[in-house]
Amino acid sequence: MKHNIMYFSSVSDLSSGASHSLVKLVSLVQKAGHNVLVILTEHGPIEEKLREENISYHVVKQCSWNVWMKNIADKKDLEYRLKYPLRKAVNRLAVQKIAQLAREYQIDIIHMNTLTSFVGAEVAKKENIKLVWHMREFMEEDLGIEFCYPDKAVALVNQADATIAISKAIDDKFSSAFAVNHHEVIYNGVSIEDYFIDKTPFTAEPIQLLSSGRIMPGKGQKDLLLALASLPEKVRNRFACDMIGTVESQEYFDELMSIKDKYHLDNVHFHGFQKDTKAFFEKADVLCVCSKKEAFGRITVEGMLSGSLVIGTNSGGTKEIIDDGKTGYLYTPGNADELSAILLAVVENLEQAQTIAKAGQKKAGQTFSDTANANAVLSLYERL
Incomplete structure (x- = not known):
């Protein structure tokens, strides 16, 4: 059966895995013969x-x-309360405009891409449209x-006909918080042909380390700098480290630079946001995913x-992707001491590191394809 599906993106940039996952999913759903329409909150690179x-969008x-939603540390102060009615008015107008689009395109499924936006769910409730809600974040634990x-948010999410968690860890958190009868775990998928690189790591020195992700406390780049700092100087000098990603916390970035200067980590280089990261992955021997708690870990799969x-860290979705000592x-x-010990072990047995890297590449290719992800989502649509 052909469906008319409206997708809601919470952001219009491409700095998050959620945006990339949305574009790939929508593209494959469209290629499968369905009609798709993406709703954006503002203009941006995703266009x-x-x-x-x-792909059509508005x-x-x-x-x-x-x-x-709000930052945990933010208070509902006077400025918040003064601006709240205006923001509510903007959303009421948005619901009217989007509801009109839903009727025009005869939408029968609304798909929310993240938990961090909600207007589409209001439209689904208003127009009596099937609602699928993708849960791609822990919120408190990873994004702060x-x-x-909370009560209003839970009530709205409970209107969903189905929720999709991108890892068992996400499902474990929210399946008890939300009273949605139909909830599934569907791992994110990536384009195998876009990210597969035929290479043998650890064939030259310095050993190239890579950290890719937004520069913010939750991404844990500090672990990597401190791990390098604690290595014996002779071992440390066998590494070179590239860090790529948008600075989202200037305070945290300043702390990282302070650590780099304090321990004379001249082999660590920050490159900022990179639109095309392929060159960095081509030369990387090791990808370090130091996030405190990834909801899934798309970057982990890309690295494999x-x-x-x-x-990676033994938390969240990352530990569901990596088999410790076998595929990573x-x-x-x-x-940082644990991470430092792993880096030391890599240096001491490069042949074993090569074997584990190859096993990780094989697992990622077999388990986390974008086609498998899209097929699972389409199967859910059919069951609805």
């Missing part, structure tokens, strides 16, 4: 990707920040955010597919 895939201003009004040895390595988040 170029949607146009490349010939930009409709919506306000989720300080209406639906929370619902502004690239042929790099992936070292795991360490306790925040424990």
Whole structure:
């Protein structure tokens, strides 16, 4: 059966795995013969990707920040309360505009891409449209955010006909919080042909380390710097480290630079946001995913597919992807000494590191394809 599906993106940039996952999913659903329409909250880089895939979209201003979600540390102060009615008014207008689009396109399924936006769910409730809600984040644990009004948020999510968790860890957290009868775990998928690199790591020195992700406390880059700092100087000098990603916390970035200067980590280089990261993955021997708690860990799969040895944290979705000592390595988040010990073990047995990297590449290719992900989502649509 052909469906008319409206997807809601919570952001319009391409700095998060959620955005990339959305574009790939929508593209494959469209290629499967369904009609798709993406709703964006504002103009941004994701539009170029949607146009490349010939995906229809509309930009409709919506306000989720300080209406639906907020930083944990932020208070509902006077400024918050003064701006709240205006944000609510913007959202009421958005619901009207999007509901009109839903009727025009005869939408029969609304798919929310993350828990961090909600206007689409209001439209689904208003227009009596099937609602699928993708849960791609822990919120408090990984992004440092929370619902502004938890009771209202739970009530709205409970309107969903189905929820999709991108890992068992996410499902474990929210399956008890939300009373949605139909909840599934569907791992994220990535394009195998886009990320597979035919290479043999650890064939030259310095050994190239890579950290890829937004520069913020939850991503844990501090672990890697401290791990390098604690290595014996002769071992440390056998590594070179590239760090790529947008600086989202200037305070945290300043702390990283302070550590780099204090321990004379001249072999660590920050490169900022990179639109095309392939060159970094091609030369990387090791990808370090130091996040405190990844909801899934798309970057982990990308690193495994690239042929790099992936070292990740023993938490969240990452520990569901990596088999410790077989397809990668795991360490306790925040424990730089553990990470340092793994780096030392890699240096002492490069042949074993190569073997583990190859096993990781094989597992990623067999388990986390974008086609498998899209087929699972389409199967859910059919059951609804």
